[in-house]
Amino acid sequence: xxxxxxxxxxxxxxxxxxxxxxxxxxxxxxxxxxxxxxxxxxxxxxxxxxxxxxxxxxxxxxxxxxxxxxxxxxxxxxxxxxxxxxxxxxxxxxxxxxxxxxxxxxxxxxxxxxxxxxxxxxxxxxxxxxxxxxxxxxxxxxxxxxxxxxxxxxxxxxxxxxxxxxxxxxxxxxxxxxxxxxxxxxxxxxxxxxxxxxxxxxxxxxxxxxxxxxxxxxxxxxxxxxxxxxxxxxxxxxxx
Amino acid sequence: xxxxxxxxxxxxxxxxxxxxxxxxxxxxxxxxxxxxxxxxxxxxxxxxxxxxxxxxxxxxxxxxxxxxxxxxxxxxxxxxxxxxxxxxxxxxxxxxxxxxxxxxxxxxxxxxxxxxxxxxxxxxxxxxxxxxxxxxxxxxxxxxxxxxxxxxxxxxxxxxxxxxxxxxxxxxxxxxxxxxxxxxxxxxxxxxxxxxxxxxxxxxxxxxxxxxxxxxxxxxxxxxxxxxxxxxxxxxxxxx
DNA sequence: CCGAGTTTGTGCATGCGTTCACAAGGCGTA
DNA sequence: TACGCCTTGTGAACGCATGCACAAACTCGG
Numbered sequence: 001x002x003x004x005x006x007x008x009x010x011x012x013x014x015x016x017x018x019x020x021x022x023x024x025x026x027x028x029x030x031x032x033x034x035x036x037x038x039x040x041x042x043x044x045x046x047x048x049x050x051x052x053x054x055x056x057x058x059x060x061x062x063x064x065x066x067x068x069x070x071x072x073x074x075x076x077x078x079x080x081x082x083x084x085x086x087x088x089x090x091x092x093x094x095x096x097x098x099x100x101x102x103x104x105x106x107x108x109x110x111x112x113x114x115x116x117x118x119x120x121x122x123x124x125x126x127x128x129x130x131x132x133x134x135x136x137x138x139x140x141x142x143x144x145x146x147x148x149x150x151x152x153x154x155x156x157x158x159x160x161x162x163x164x165x166x167x168x169x170x171x172x173x174x175x176x177x178x179x180x181x182x183x184x185x186x187x188x189x190x191x192x193x194x195x196x197x198x199x200x201x202x203x204x205x206x207x208x209x210x211x212x213x214x215x216x217x218x219x220x221x222x223x224x225x226x227x228x229x230x231x232x233x234x235x236x237x238x239x240x
Numbered sequence: 241x242x243x244x245x246x247x248x249x250x251x252x253x254x255x256x257x258x259x260x261x262x263x264x265x266x267x268x269x270x271x272x273x274x275x276x277x278x279x280x281x282x283x284x285x286x287x288x289x290x291x292x293x294x295x296x297x298x299x300x301x302x303x304x305x306x307x308x309x310x311x312x313x314x315x316x317x318x319x320x321x322x323x324x325x326x327x328x329x330x331x332x333x334x335x336x337x338x339x340x341x342x343x344x345x346x347x348x349x350x351x352x353x354x355x356x357x358x359x360x361x362x363x364x365x366x367x368x369x370x371x372x373x374x375x376x377x378x379x380x381x382x383x384x385x386x387x388x389x390x391x392x393x394x395x396x397x398x399x400x401x402x403x404x405x406x407x408x409x410x411x412x413x414x415x416x417x418x419x420x421x422x423x424x425x426x427x428x429x430x431x432x433x434x435x436x437x438x439x440x441x442x443x444x445x446x447x448x449x450x451x452x453x454x455x456x457x458x459x460x461x462x463x464x465x466x467x468x469x470x471x472x473x474x475x476x477x478x479x480x
Numbered sequence: 481c482c483g484a485g486t487t488t489g490t491g492c493a494t495g496c497g498t499t500c501a502c503a504a505g506g507c508g509t510a
Numbered sequence: 511t512a513c514g515c516c517t518t519g520t521g522a523a524c525g526c527a528t529g530c531a532c533a534a535a536c537t538c539g540g
Contacts, residue, residue: 019497025449029428043517052430055517056499063519071505071518088449089456096448103347110343113428113445119452157455158448181458182451188269188353190292198454200447205353207440208336208398209265209328211422212359214438215397216329218421259527283487295487296529303489311488312536 016087020061026051027058028084035077043074095122095156097180099171100163101131101141104186108162109137122154127167144174151178158182165189256327260301266291267298268324275317283314335362335396337420339411340403341371341381344426348402349377362394367407384414391418398422405429 030050034042044062048055062068062075065083069075085091096119098108108114109124124141126132132143142150150156159175161168161183168187175183176197185191185201193199270290274282284302288295302308302315305323309315325331336359338348348354349364364381366372372383382390390396399415401408401423408427415423416437425431425441433439 017497021450021453022446024453025443025446026430028449030430045517050430052432054499056501057497059518060498060520067519069518070507072507072516074517087453089452090449092456094448094452094455103350107343107347108444111444114448117445117449119445119448158451182455184447184451190266190270190290192292196458198451200451202442202444202447203265204348204351204442205357205359206262206265207424207442208334208354208359209268209330209357210261211398211424211438211440212329212334213261213264213327215334215422216332218436257526285487294529296531297527299487299489300528307489309488310536311534312486312538314487 016064020064021088023051023053023057023061024084024088026053027061028081028088028090031077031081031084035081039077041070041074042077042080044069047075090118093118093120094158095120095154096158096160097121097123097125097147097150097154097156097175098160098162099125099144099175100161100167100187101126101128101136102162102164105162106136108160108186109139119158122156123150125150144171147174148178151175151180156180158184161185161187161191163187256304260304261328263291263293263297263301264324264328266293267301268321268328268330271317271321271324275321279317281310281314282317282320284309287315330358333358333360334398335360335394336398336400337361337363337365337387337390337394337396337415338400338402339365339384339415340401340407340427341366341368341376342402342404345402346376348400348426349379359398362396363390365390384411387414388418391415391420396420398424401425401427401431403427 027047030047031042034046034050042050044055044058048058051058059069062080065087068080068083096114098105098121101109101124105124105126109121114121121137121139124136124139125144125147126141127144129143131141134141156178157180159172159180159182161171161175163171165187166189168185168189169191172183172185172191172193176193181196182198183191183193183200185199186203188203188205191199191201267287270287271282274286274290282290284295284298288298291298299309302320305327308320308323336354338345338361341349341364345364345366349361354361361377361379364376364379365384365387366381367384369383371381374381396418397420399412399420399422401411401415403411405427406429408425408429409431412423412425412431412433416433421436422438423431423433423440425439426443428443428445431439431441
């Protein structure tokens with residue numbers, strides 16, 4: 001799903017599986033909670049319970065970072081928090097630009113979870129002249145045409161796209177041209193990026209459709225497979 | 241990630257792989273766009289390009305639904321739209337309740353992408369007495385304590401949790417008790433649900449952390465692995 | 481009716497991710 | 511120091527997903 005990131009053929013050294021990377025933030029959150037309840041160490045079983053996975057997975061995941069546990073004891077909570085933070089690149093701050101200030105863009109700009117992890121919302125960008133100049137979450141909204149300057153000024157490396165679908169690819173291209181190398185896309189559209197740029201997507205409507213699939217299975221399908229197409233020429237999804 | 245959903249040991253018949261289910265909504269969106277540009281048929285290559293995957297995957301995915309293509313021609317766009325919609329359960333409407341009307345809850349309530357796919361935002365729920373009674377996106381906000389009635393009234397089967405983390409598990413329990421069997425969680429916390437309830441999560445902060453990991457790799461790690469822990473006893477992540 | 485061109489459907493090989501199960505290793509107590 | 515207890519780290523087996531490559535099957539033109 002994500003682009004590449006240099007092949008690293010040598011052994012286990014330095015090659016962390018993508019599935020593991022996706023779980024590290026979950027462990028990190030669980031560990032921070034444990035630290036708050038004054039726990040000094042935690043076993044793979046304990047961390048597994050707090051993260052909603054099984055303990056074998058926890059141990060294998062953590063083993064990719066190095067041998068940071070102590071047999072018979074567990075893992076030092078503070079030390080593990082530091083190691084995971086470092087591995088995820090959270091020991092430095094990242095500047096984020098959010099493009100598109102509709103409902104979702106506003107929500108993201110005000111979302112507290114970003115700043116907590118070292119992500120600074122450095123810039124807000126829109127094309128609507130009425131929104132430009134306005135202040136949202138303490139940041140002044142600027143125009144998309146100034147993107148190159150904005151990215152350079154703040155050293156933005158991560159861009160968040162919260163525009164309507166039809167504008168997303170253009171915004172994406174502009175972000176890439178301005179020098180942004182990681183993009184998080186909320187627009188319901190497939191984006192194309194050049195090699196070297198990482199792209200992740202969050203699609204609210206797709207999540208609901210997956211739930212719908214399983215929900216239907218629970219009740220048993222109402223329509224027998226393959227049938228009754230002619231009786232319903234206009235399917236549920238009719239517009240873009 | 242999702243709970244279970246009855247084992248179906250028999251052959252290829254009726255057992256659609258989870259990875260395929262996750263891609264069907266993407267195909268569906270691409271097909272609807274193709275239909276708008278008046279295309280009658282599409283090849284696996286064409287659909288693959290529009291969906292950002294490769295054509296072998298498209299063919300294998302679609303083969304799980306049945307043999308709906310014509311060799312030498314491709315797939316009938318309208319027919320495929322209908323078949324995927326039916327498989328995903330989108331030929332019926334689903335009632336959705338959104339709990340928590342902060343910035344994100346508002347954004348979700350106003351998000352047009354839901355209604356388009358047959359998801360009706362039937363109810364908005366909050367605990368803040370000042371918000372109860374208010375109208376958002378044409379729906380009156382009601383109190384969490386009335387959840388049982390609300391779910392029963394509207395036949396809600398899907399719940400969306402957009403509350404702060406500390407309230408999420410309680411809200412989740414209440415939803416389950418009221419009869420909701422599918423839950424989409426936006427709160428940054430690991431939820432526990434009984435067997436038979438499907439749970440999916442969207443975590444904005446985790447997505448950024450994954451991007452951060454890859455971003456760091458591009459530049460080369462600033463801190464040599466395993467070192468300098470003592471110099472930085474307070475990691476980036478310090479609060480919940 | 482035939483042959484060239486096109487595109488599906490799928491068997492097979494490969495790789496990644498998960499899980500089991502256990503040896504290796506560290507701690508505490510006597 | 512020695513022994514028993516606990517937990518990590520990992521080898522190995524398994525299962526799922528991906529992608530290749532090709533036979534089967536359909537269309538169209540002559």
